[in-house]
Amino acid sequence: MIIIMGGKASMKEIKAVQSKLVQEGFTVHISKGVTRTIIGVIGDRTRAFTLSIDVMPGVEKVIPILNPFKLASREFKQDSTLIEIGDQVIGGKDVHLIAGPCAVESRTQLLECAFAVKEAGATFLRGGAFKPRTSPYSFQGLAEVGLEYMAEAKEKTGLLIVTEVMDPRLVPLVARYADILQLGARNMQNFPLLREAAKAGKPILLKRGSGATIEEWLMAAEYVMLEGNHQVILCERGIRTFEIQTRNTLDLNAVPVIKRLSHLPVMVDPSHGTGNWWLVSPMSRAAVAAGADGLLIEVHPSPGDALSDGQQSLKPENFQDLVREVSQVARAVGRVVNGARVGG
Amino acid sequence: MIIIMGGKASMKEIKAVQSKLVQEGFTVHISKGVTRTIIGVIGDRTRAFTLSIDVMPGVEKVIPILNPFKLASREFKQDSTLIEIGDQVIGGKDVHLIAGPCAVESRTQLLECAFAVKEAGATFLRGGAFKPRTSPYSFQGLAEVGLEYMAEAKEKTGLLIVTEVMDPRLVPLVARYADILQLGARNMQNFPLLREAAKAGKPILLKRGSGATIEEWLMAAEYVMLEGNHQVILCERGIRTFEIQTRNTLDLNAVPVIKRLSHLPVMVDPSHGTGNWWLVSPMSRAAVAAGADGLLIEVHPSPGDALSDGQQSLKPENFQDLVREVSQVARAVGRVVNGARVGG
């Protein structure tokens, strides 16, 4: 932490800052410039947050030097984290395809979809039983019945299950069915939910909030990891900008940035990230080229009848094309689309 | 709802859209232009959300005509909503000052602060017992002990209590102490929490998410109102933009926009909205001039020792100045700062 004292800070004000820091156990270096005095502070970064140096008289600015996350940082753990689920490994050479409908709508819809994405090369089935919807008038999901259909689809196809939990009270229920617990973009800073989900012991797929910085996203991962659950998969799903041609601006820069700042695996959801089915394929190829460890793709047997997000869902045949294209890009960057027969 | 069929849509595709809509009970008008066919759709706006017309073959765009919120709209209810709490009325001629520390830190800090803001003209005491913090290493609040201090402060000063609830499991506890339940910006789309808080029967102060559009914010209010609780106070607290001189960009445009779209009262939090104590006073004056029904102001007896958000907290003496200045602006726009002796 570096403290910049204002141009008119008095000797007394500088001393006061120094004393407070020393008293709290920090080591302090003072350098005087022509117009400013700079105070360098050495000590535990996580505790520096609890001080309010920035409002002490004479202080102009406080600049953190280290990133505020620790367990999630690559500095703390240099090797990339590998997450094993069943016989799948996330974060290694494989690029995973997590595919399925936005919402579980019926047994038939889900099973049809599950067989189709399995056939095309997916390793995980996604599907929402509890749906966070902007409008209270929109379809809210089938709840536990939806989870049961997911379980049946898993049994029949061997696909592992990714599904969202929105309510801390429902974590135990959802965790009974899910292989990966998804925490949605709107809940990225729902701290009671982060903690409760972490305790379930299942890997967490943590979506980036559409208004969240990468640093805040990693701080949310830090909440999960502080509960002792280090199996966190980050998922970029678009940020909100002024651009209106796309529902969100899928921020692929986040992929290499995360890889540099953190050891955690990172996936991309181009379906929510763009909001248009015709953008899903090119942005999937781009995500893999940028280094993503997996893709979340919405697939629906009949997008025109979908109860949610139909406009961003692929038909099974388009998903097959996507897998083929993505597999080629994956090979070009030294990766493998796991499960995809076309990779052969 | 208006549907625009693409330039190459076939007769068959146009018929298919028409059939689906008619089947669902909507009335349909078709007009053919030179390059496009336009389909006007008449019927229940809330149900139109459950269709996925936009992914039917040949459809180029679907444009909603009515706002997606209903109970919260001024079209639905023309008179401004007045919310009575104790002997205070929110949404009428009075401009309310809700003041206090960001977090309840100790009995002494809270009581000292409560007396000071009461003296200066506040009608409500704010203070967090449960604190949502970006970093898990930051101070998380005193929990129930904090609520007890709030209760004592209320008893001693007569101030009404505004405090945040973050967890649906804690709604009953917090509602026992709060006169207004605050739902924070990070939880604006925490739907299980919105529903649970609504059921407690207390007025809800609903902060705008820093990445939320005004429409989404009103949809969140709609969630609360659909549970039968129509006592919703909206609170603008800054949105996230590219500007970095301020922690957020306090969006005062939201005040007159809300007044036009909705009948609900709207307040402004310039402390979180700007993140700098020296911006709080000018932006408070501006908020009232723009038509705000109240202000949330962070006040701390000693900002330099605050455990959270010290840099945006006012000292009691600065808060007094603010009340005097804001009272004058309020008078200039035909309003009254309630409780402020300086208003005399």
Place this chain on the structure above:
Amino acid sequence: MIIIMGGKASMKEIKAVQSKLVQEGFTVHISKGVTRTIIGVIGDRTRAFTLSIDVMPGVEKVIPILNPFKLASREFKQDSTLIEIGDQVIGGKDVHLIAGPCAVESRTQLLECAFAVKEAGATFLRGGAFKPRTSPYSFQGLAEVGLEYMAEAKEKTGLLIVTEVMDPRLVPLVARYADILQLGARNMQNFPLLREAAKAGKPILLKRGSGATIEEWLMAAEYVMLEGNHQVILCERGIRTFEIQTRNTLDLNAVPVIKRLSHLPVMVDPSHGTGNWWLVSPMSRAAVAAGADGLLIEVHPSPGDALSDGQQSLKPENFQDLVREVSQVARAVGRVVNGARVGG
């Protein structure tokens, strides 16, 4: 400037940075922390920009301490700048109203408008003869004929003239007619234009780019001032955010921020800033309450016939109401709306 060396920077890399700085005439302080070495650099801030320390091996981050603008900074010049034009003073106690049509459309339209805004209390007449338009199919302005109408309106009403120049080749022409040369938001970083306009010797009204930070805006002012023209008036006119209810997000926070960082006067344009005529009045009141030195208001005798921006123009009678309301707010904050008879 502070340089943070990465956790693995070698002694040799640290020495290399030190040598380069010393060689360039800077003074250097080195402090070693547990995981990082910090190098404090003292010297001319404007020259530090020409170094590329941040790409030297081992360097993690370079943090500037001083603001990059100098002539525009309040640190450089503590007293607020007053700009005298005719018998008007901008930047003092008066709040100025600069009103008129978006575009000069005809002699009649302009004269009618000029008399109306003069009558209501404006001191300056605005009107575009050269119009920057997003679409090449939109009305592009009357060019020199428009300037002649402005001159006639000035002669007849005594109003001073504010008009935009978009092309460095036309600066001499426009400067013959204008009392204040306006540089539009799209040209905030049109550096050849900034320089050419500066040389004309007339005061410059410099609008903020809709995607520009406050720091960049002040750097644009610095370009003008470096040419020897210190008569710069800044004008906030809305920034681009994700919010779509308003054409732009009028950023009133910029007003007190500019007042703190700079000695230059700052005005607000709520017409372009919001894009809706019904938002102009509340946001004008708010702008003055926040400390603005003036307002740019679009007024059109018949907005429904306007060739540009009709939806954000006020009718003369609405402008009269605005002046009355704004005058009251001005008084409440110790200012005076110059020229307004209602100021009584």
Place this chain on the structure above:
Amino acid sequence: MIIIMGGKASMKEIKAVQSKLVQEGFTVHISKGVTRTIIGVIGDRTRAFTLSIDVMPGVEKVIPILNPFKLASREFKQDSTLIEIGDQVIGGKDVHLIAGPCAVESRTQLLECAFAVKEAGATFLRGGAFKPRTSPYSFQGLAEVGLEYMAEAKEKTGLLIVTEVMDPRLVPLVARYADILQLGARNMQNFPLLREAAKAGKPILLKRGSGATIEEWLMAAEYVMLEGNHQVILCERGIRTFEIQTRNTLDLNAVPVIKRLSHLPVMVDPSHGTGNWWLVSPMSRAAVAAGADGLLIEVHPSPGDALSDGQQSLKPENFQDLVREVSQVARAVGRVVNGARVGG
């Protein structure tokens, strides 16, 4: 164009809108819904911009149906535009690499760089002789001397030249040296410059403004095309968002969106787009996977000595690696990196 009349619009107001449109030569369809009347308007889209229907009494909203650009739209011209320069073709199967220093600093620097990028596979040399810089204290370019060095580098390496023009007065000079005239992000809406550059008859590389929507960008292309110059290459270079880990948010979604909306070629500049040299390679791969027709890459023989943007420049050896990686991705999506020997 569709006009939505407000819930309380009178018969007389609806008639007035109808009359105005009919008078202007538009055909009108009226449909009455339960709460709204909808008026469909058929006629020339480019002229509809000059009406101000939205401010007529009773009008709630005006919704355009067609895109406002015409010459640039794929609807107008279905086949992708191919631009031939020397023996190179842009917009076809080849992916072009336009590489070189941000600014031309010296003859040696430029020649060294030119040979290196040619060797690695570039087909065009980029380099700024006139530099738009946020700070007036930063290096502003070598002006005509820089252009002469570019000409020499062209002669010696056979690379074609891409260089920026910032001032309409300098278009003839710069056009004598450039094979492609670059219009920078800050000048995307500098309309006099767009027109003057268009007239020079050279292909235009039009960078997206960092605060510009895709629609505005295409409207800027329309300005160039309306002057009769249809050789426009669009270049995405990052938009401004709230994220601060990257200098800009490189918006790769723009690539497939442009491909759908327009027939013009589109390139990507990951150097400016991200601002960090270590992001250039992954984002280049991603850009090509998303469908980009070329890349602009900053290469500097010694980034640590660069007079501008050193932190985002690659060393020649890193550029070689980039070309190899990008070539593999290009092959995976059925494209070829032109000139790259590694493509073999």
